[in-house]
Amino acid sequence: MSQQEKPVHVVRVRKSHTDKHGLERDYRSAYLRRSFREGGKVRNETVANLSALPDHVVDLIEAGLKGQHLVPADAAATILRSRPHGHVAAVTAQAKALGLPALLGPACPQRDLALALVIARVCRPGSKPATTRWWADTTLAVDLGLTAAGTDEVYAAMDWLETRQESIEKALAKKHLSPGANPxxxxxxxxxxxxxxxxxxxxxxxxxxxxxxxxxxxxxxxxxxxxxxxxxxxxxxxxxxxxxxxxxxxxxxxxxxxxxxxxxxxxxxxxxxxxxxxxxxxxxxxxxxxxxxxxxxxxxxxxxxxxxxxxxxxxxxxxxxxxxxxxxxxxxxxxPALAVERSRKRGDLLAATDQELAKITAATQAGRLKDAGRIGIRAGKVVGKYNMEKHYKLDITDTSFTYARNEENIAAEAALDxxxxxxxxxxxxxxxxxxxxxxxxxxxxxxxxxxxxxxxxxxxxxxxxxxxxxxxxxxxxxxxxxxxxxxxRKAWAPLTFTDEHRPEPADPVAPAQRSTAAQTKASRRTTADGAPAYSFRALLEHLATLTRNDIRYGTDTTMPAVPTLAAPTPIQRRAYELIGQTLPLNLK
Known part of the structure; x- marks a missing residue:
């Protein structure tokens, strides 16, 4: 093999030098070299100085010399389809952990449809036609084999599920209302x-x-x-x-x-x-x-x-x-807190009733409203609207209307506020x-x-x-x-505004109070570790941004697509950890 035919390789050199001012300077260079043996010794010949080229160009030259086939960036991979995956995968994983598929019934197309309807109701509630359109754009339909399911199949699955309701509820009652679980x-x-x-x-x-x-x-x-x-x-x-x-x-x-x-x-x-x-x-x-x-x-x-x-x-x-x-x-x-609230509400209702009854009095005095029956109907609507019948005494004739509060009844009710x-x-x-x-x-x-x-x-x-x-x-x-x-909701409480540790009140009659941690989370809108706090619905929407992508590598259109998950965010990883599940590539 002639010297010109010998392979070349990229060599990177880094040198440090301290100048007269005591400053250390780094020098980086790259060379295209050929190595050969001559007289029992290894010789190196510099073919080209690559130091003036950008680093990424040097990387490409080195990769090509190592046998890698390089293609233009726009032809390296094609994303054929991207589907929302994270939310349906999380809800499906939780459903499986609870044994919901087996609870619904034996494996069959109707069970898969019924399970999908439950999962869809959690992820994206809507009418049944809207649901079938929605799940076709997620991994739910393709993984459960529901891409061809229309509203007729959905309604048939609902009819099937209704016949299973008694046995499903019996199992739930046994699980949660039995003496062992509910002493x-x-x-x-x-x-x-x-x-x-x-x-x-x-x-x-x-x-x-x-x-x-x-x-x-x-x-x-x-x-x-x-x-x-x-x-x-x-x-x-x-x-x-x-x-x-x-x-x-x-x-x-x-x-x-x-x-x-x-x-x-x-x-x-x-x-x-x-x-x-x-x-x-x-x-x-x-x-x-x-x-x-x-x-x-x-x-x-x-x-x-x-x-x-x-x-x-x-x-x-x-x-x-x-x-x-x-x-x-x-x-x-x-x-006591309820007593104050009831007193305030009763005062507001009495004031509103007085205002409306005064209008009836003015109408009768002006002659615009006559006849005891008509006056009584209008007055009845007012006291009925505010549920104040027992707190008023009404005097109605064909030409007059007067009213007065029944202070005795009001006082008796107030005593029990x-x-x-x-x-x-x-x-x-x-x-x-x-x-x-x-x-x-x-x-x-x-x-x-x-x-x-x-x-x-x-x-x-x-x-x-x-x-x-x-x-x-x-x-x-x-x-x-x-x-x-x-x-x-219980599992994801650390990520949401849910109060994880609601304090037990010393007085059982006192109103429930939120914990200090929950109040801090609500005011700062962050969790204990500084991450953003979500509502339950917003957390599902964030999980939906984790997509599964069908990617075809290279330019050969006959090559199969490779399903690949997007890199999950820290919040998405944490959501799966809290339900004790790993992020699955497929729902089944």
Whole structure:
């Protein structure tokens, strides 16, 4: 081989020199050299001086000499498709950790679709047609084999899931309401409603709208949870069903369907009324924690009654008894903060009522309003609007209208501001009075679930489905998504504004307080380690920016694409660590 044919290589040289001023200077140079042996010695010949070239050009020359095939940057790799992946991967991983796929039923296309509907409800709630369009742009559809699924297949999967609801809820009840997991045998229950679009749903009816949608048909649904607020079961009833009636029917259903024995149902005073308690007694095997309504409290506060204000001289909690409540414990509570709020609200309502009634008086005096019937209708609307009927005395004739506040009734109500009485069948040896109060206040967990299901996270409302089966399936999907969201919120609390360590109040009657750490997190909008704090929805949106990219390397169009994940951010890595999962390339 001639000297000219011998291979060349790049040599980099670095020299240091101290000048006369004592400053150290670095000199970097690069050479293209050829090495050969001559007379038993290795000789080096400099072919070219590359020192004047930019470093990246020298790197390219060196890579080429080492046998690497270099192509233009725009032809090195082609990203054929980029799909959002991080959010659906995280929610799917949490669902698998909870055993949700097996809980839904045996492996089949309907199960995959039902699971995808639950995951999609957490990640991006929307109508079913919107959901099928959305998941086609993520890795959810392609990994679960749903790219060809349309609305007909989705509705068929909903029908399939509705037939599985009883067995799924039985498994959840066994897991969260059994004596081992729930030693106090408590189950929280509450009712809510949501309005329905269209006019063909057999469950839709006009009733009291908790959403403020007066005049629109609605459905009602009852949610059963464990003491911490994990959803266990949901039932849908017609929208004109009264709360007590719905509670009685659903309590019987839960007891017989799931075999609940010696369970204690926790519900508010408007739902577990005295009449419903009599029904529970006949049913047997169910206890209760609820509160007395205002007339019953007033009866106990009579001059000869057991509820006297002196009970609260030293404490805000007192045990009382009365023969009208045999076998029950009565725990009277006084909340000073609630008393102030009720007094303020009553004052505002009285002032607003006075203002409207004064307009009616002026109209009758001016002769613009006549006839006792018409005057009475208008006055009734005013006092009914503000719920102030009992606090006013009205004098109506065909030509006049006068009114006056019933100061005696107002004073009697004001005397009981901030007072509420809890009634329960739980014996004192099982649960002291403070814990009974805390148990009743834990109904806030169900209310939090309803906020999550209806508006904050899962957008259950409005109901667009027109068949009874689809409506029940839609509500059930939202309940399963709420179950999944409950666990995700708990796991991701360090990254979000959630209060991780809510302090236990020394006074069980006092309002709940946020921890100092949570207040700091909210004010600074950063977590304890200085990272940005997120809402639950914003954290999912951030996870969605972690994409899976189908990349083809080189210019050969027949080469297969290589799925590659984008580099996760520190927050995304932390989110997966908190749910105990690694970032998967595929959902299956």
């Amino acid at each position: 106090d045998r408590l189950a929280l229950f509450d009712l809510s409603s949501s309005w329905v679009t269209g006019h063909h749903c057999p469950l839709a009816a006009r009733g009291y709208s908790r959403d403020g949608k007066k005049g629109l048909p609605q459905i009602e649904y009852g949610l059963l949870t464990d003491p911490e607020g994990r959803p266990v079961s949901v039932r849908v009833v017609p929208g004109n069903t009264a709360d007590p009636t719905a509670f009685e029917a659903l309590a019987k259903d839960f007891k017989t369907r799931y075999g609940l024995q010696e369970m204690v149902m926790v519900g508010d005073r408007g739902m577990i009324t005295s009449a419903r308690i009599e029904a529970l007694k006949e049913l047997g095997g169910l206890g209760w924690v609820t509160a007395l309504r205002a007339p019953a409290i007033q009866a106990l506060a009579a001059d000869d009654g057991p509820l006297q204000m002196s009970l609260f001289d030293e404490t805000n909690l007192a045990k009382i008894s009365h023969p009208h409540y045999p076998g029950e414990r009565l725990i009277a509570c006084r909340n 901030g007072i509420y009485i809890i009634r329960t069948t739980i014996p004192d040896k099982q649960m002291d009075a403070a814990k009974v109060v805390a148990t009743y206040k834990s109904l806030a967990n169900v209310e939090r679930d309803f906020r999550s299901i209806k508006a904050i996270d899962l957008a259950l409302r409005p109901i667009h489905h027109h068949t009874e089966t689809r409506v029940r399936a839609h509500v059930f999907i939202c309940m399963l998504a709420a179950y999944l969201t409950w666990h995700l």
